[in-house]
Amino acid sequence: MEKLLKIYRQGDLLLIEDFAQLSENTKVGNALVVESETGNKHVLMGSVHNLHGQLYVVVEKPTPLTHPQHPQLIIEPGIYRVEFVRDYALRRAVD
Amino acid sequence: MFCHLGLGKAYRRSYEFFLFNKITSSAARKGGFNGFSVYGFLGYPYRVLVELFRGFVVNSYRYGGREYYVFPEEFCDLFKLVARLINNLYRFYGKDVNMVFKHIENLLQKCDNVENCLSVLSEEVSRVERILVERSLRGRKALTTRFEKGFERCRSIVYRYFPGFINPHIHIYSSVNDLENFLGKLLGFERARRYSEFIAYHSPTLIASNDLVLVAREHELNGFRIFVDDCSETNSYAILKVVGASTANGYIQKVYWVAILGIDKYTKQLFLHYIPPTLLLRKAEICRMWLLGLVDDFGRWRYHSYKLVEV
Numbered sequence: 325m326e327k328l329l330k331i332y333r334q335g336d337l338l339l340i341e342d343f344a345q346l347s348e349n350t351k352v353g354n355a356l357v358v359e360s361e362t363g364n365k366h367v368l369m370g371s372v373h374n375l376h377g378q379l380y381v382v383v384e385k386p387t388p389l390t391h392p393q394h395p396q397l398i399i400e401p402g403i404y405r406v407e408f409v410r411d412y413a414l415r416r417a418v419d
Numbered sequence: 420m421f422c423h424l425g426l427g428k429a430y431r432r433s434y435e436f437f438l439f440n441k442i443t444s445s446a447a448r449k450g451g452f453n454g455f456s457v458y459g460f461l462g463y464p465y466r467v468l469v470e471l472f473r474g475f476v477v478n479s480y481r482y483g484g485r486e487y488y489v490f491p492e493e494f495c496d497l498f499k500l501v502a503r504l505i506n507n508l509y510r511f512y513g514k515d516v517n518m519v520f521k522h523i524e525n526l527l528q529k530c531d532n533v534e535n536c537l538s539v540l541s542e543e544v545s546r547v548e549r550i551l552v553e554r555s556l557r558g559r560k561a562l563t564t565r566f567e568k569g570f571e572r573c574r575s576i577v578y579r580y581f582p583g584f585i586n587p588h589i590h591i592y593s594s595v596n597d598l599e600n601f602l603g604k605l606l607g608f609e610r611a612r613r614y615s616e617f618i619a620y621h622s623p624t625l626i627a628s629n630d631l632v633l634v635a636r637e638h639e640l641n642g643f644r645i646f647v648d649d650c651s652e653t654n655s656y657a658i659l660k661v662v663g664a665s666t667a668n669g670y671i672q673k674v675y676w677v678a679i680l681g682i683d684k685y686t687k688q689l690f691l692h693y694i695p696p697t698l699l700l701r702k703a704e705i706c707r708m709w710l711l712g713l714v715d716d717f718g719r720w721r722y723h724s725y726k727l728v729e730v
Contacts, residue, residue, distance in 0.1 A: 329722050331713070333729035335683060338711055362686060393686040395730045409710045413617035413624075413693040414610075 330402060334394050337366045339404040344380055346373045346403065356381045356406065364392045368399060379406035421477065422495040423447065424469070426462050427485035434462030435485070436498045442478040442489045457498070461505050461516060464523040468501065471527060471536075493533060500540040507547045559670040566646035566662065566671070573650035573659055580657045580682045581689075584647075587631040589640070595619055598634065602626065617693065621676045624663065627691035631680075642666050643675075649703035655730055657682050660703040674699060679706050685730065 330341040337358055353372040356379075359365050367390050370383040381404050389397040423446050424436040435458035439446035469476070469488050478489040504526075505519060512518040526543055530536035570577070577584055592598040595615055602611035602618075605628040618624045623635030623643050635643070642665045649660040658681035664674045678693045694706050695716040708714045713721055 327724075329725040331711075331722075331725050331727045333711060333727065335686065335730075340712075362688060395685070397728060397730055407712055409692060410712055411692040411710070412695050413621075414613050 330400060330404075332389065332397050332399060332404075334366055334389055334391055334397050335360055336409045337389075338407040338409070339368075339381065339389070339399060340407055341402050342380060342405040344373075344375055344378075344403060344405070346375060346380055346382065350375045350380075358406070360391070362393065366391045366394075370399075380404065381406060420492040421446075422490045422492055422498065423487050424465060424490060424494070424498060425482070425485035425487045426465055426469070427483075429462065430460045432484050433460045434458060434465050436465075436495065438492065438495055444480040444482050444487065447480075447482040447485070447487055457502055459502055459505060461509065461519065463520050464501055464505060464527070465498070467524055467527050468497070471530060472533070475533075497533060497537055497540065500537065500544055504540060504544050504547065507544065507551060510551055511547055556670070559672065563666075563670045566648055569648040569650075569660075570646065573647050576650045576652055576657050576659060577647060581631070581659065581680060583631040584645075584659070584661075584680065587625065587633045590632055590634045591637055592634060593636070601634070605632070621663070624676060625661070625678065625680070625691060627680065627689040629689070631689070631691075642672070646671075648699075649706075651703045651707070655684050657684070658703055658707055660706050662699065677706070679703065679710060681707075 332339040337360070350373040351371055352374045354369070356368040356370060356372050357365050368381060368383070369387050370381045373380040373382065383399050383401050383404065386398050386400055389399050420438045420440055421442050422436060423439055424434070425447060426434050435456050437446065437456035439449075472490070472494070475490055475494070476488045477491065480487050501523070504523060508519040508522055509516075512522070526539060527536070529539050590601055592601060598618060599608070599611050599615045602614055605611070605626060606614065614626075618634055623633055623639050625645060626632045626634055633640075633645075644664060644666055646662045646664060647659050648662055651658050658679050661678050661680050662674060663676045663678070665672045674696060676693055677696050677699050678691055680689070680691045682689050692710050694709050697716045698706050698709060698718055701718045705714060705718045709716070709718070711727075713725070713727070715721055
């Protein structure tokens, strides 16, 4: 059976399962903290990597993604690419 | 005067023609008489014409990757008609180049001489143009009906979640600086700067902050309407697919933009994101998937199998 790609969305923040080759050299932090338009923060504990300008987060065990205004999401273990909702007017993600 | 017809490599150097008072290649070097020249990228029909009227060629030369044939002045009218017919048939056959060539080739078989060819071609140009106008009107009417039905279907979502949509605030701006200042107060100056370029090109546009605001230049609102095409609602959001278009005689004339207007039920925040116009005829949910990056500009899925969990 084909493996399902895991994708999570909480508000404007998207986590898309990825298979990037990350190393200790690309690590930039131990928690993903993303401020949303309302000023509140999406928070996910896990090692954060920056590979060629793209953010990734590595989740080792089921971990909650929290935000004061959204229900929490339990993120399953894996490597995730950090993306944001797109807008054609901006020709890029809203971040 | 002489009509110089240059034929070259397909597409890039396909064809050009112009009037000039000499038959020599100095015409091509100077770009035609008083700069008048017509050029295009589907030159095959002109090759058929050259074969058909080879007896009228008064000179030929090569210049800049094209072979030029010099005809008497009256041939320019014939070439202009062919150029018009190529453009019309290109639309008529939905860019199917082979069909365009076949159509013109069949038509040129009816040509016995220049006068007769002119009348055959001008009749065909009128016929094709009439069909194109009728087809375009039918398309406008169908799109307008579709949007009217869309609004009826989504009426309850519009009134419940987006009451301001029916009668949005209007801000008239006079310059891009004025626009950036206004948007800066609503969205923050960084986003305002990035949005203003799109707005300046696609104005009038809708902006969502705490409320909906329609931004436009003076006189741009004449005939402009925002239509609702589709909608969707779940526990966490309600969305409308909206289309900004100008209308003429009650029908859609030109679509300016397509967007997803929504409300996040958790944060109670309105959002409005523009999507590519290629998604004009797609369902609201597919358009929402574009915002998430899960489909491409034509609504085709980017991932074969995935599990989307969202709140």
